[in-house]
Amino acid sequence: MRIAVATPTGAAYDLVLLAHILLALLAIAVIAVGVTQALALRRSGDPSEEARRYYNGKINLVGRMIHLLPVTGALLVAMSRSAYAFSQLWIGIGLLGWLLASLGMEALCWPAERQLASVLGDTELRGPLARRALLGQTVAATALIGAAVVMLIQPGA
Numbered sequence: 001m002r003i004a005v006a007t008p009t010g011a012a013y014d015l016v017l018l019a020h021i022l023l024a025l026l027a028i029a030v031i032a033v034g035v036t037q038a039l040a041l042r043r044s045g046d047p048s049e050e051a052r053r054y055y056n057g058k059i060n061l062v063g064r065m066i067h068l069l070p071v072t073g074a075l076l077v078a079m080s081r082s083a084y085a086f087s088q089l090w091i092g093i094g095l096l097g098w099l100l101a102s103l104g105m106e107a108l109c110w111p112a113e114r115q116l117a118s119v120l121g122d123t124e125l126r127g128p129l130a131r132r133a134l135l136g137q138t139v140a141a142t143a144l145i146g147a148a149v150v151m152l153i154q155p156g157a
């Protein structure tokens with residue numbers, strides 16, 4: 001028997017939900033900007049001013065906001081008064097999506113982007129690094145978009 005549980009409401013819950021959704025959109029936007037830059041680098045020729053600004057060798061702090069997704073997600077679960085639980089399939093898939101996306105960015109994309117800063121002018125050296133960044137971005141974008149769709153449909157809720 002399924003027991004119906006009311007969808008959680010309240011100003012505080014709505015604010016955390018809004019933050020959670022904005023973080024998801026920000027993560028996808030950060031990846032989209034990175035993909036545009038990596039694709040441009042695969043063309044031969046001197047890197048643009050924009051590329052030099054993007055590949056500055058610094059840590060991508062805005063991108064690291066992706067790590068707040070599970071924090072706000074866990075807050076939503078905690079504030080939902082048992083309407084949602086980590087044992088639910090869609091929550092588990094969301095967590096897995098975030099894990100895959102973080103791995104793609106932390107293990108592949110961001111290390112390659114940092115190395116690119118010092119070899120930007122070298123078409124031969126930058127090619128494989130741009131491809132590695134793109135691979136990480138593709139894994140992350142697929143996982144995040146998949147997780148967002150699952151969060152919207154909430155299978156097994």
Ligand code: HEM
Pocket residue numbers: 008017020021024025027069070071072073074076077084091094095096097098144145147148151152
């Ligand atoms: C990391 C673990 C995650 C947890 C524990 C989690 C948890 C939740 C919870 C409890 C809700 C509230 C649903 C509602 O009140 O209707 C929610 C909504 C949402 N989540 Fe997550 N989430 C996680 C990851 C993600 C990821 C990776 C994405 C996509 C990038 C995402 C995108 C969304 C979206 C778009 C909604 C709004 C759905 C709606 O209002 O119908 N979440 N999440």
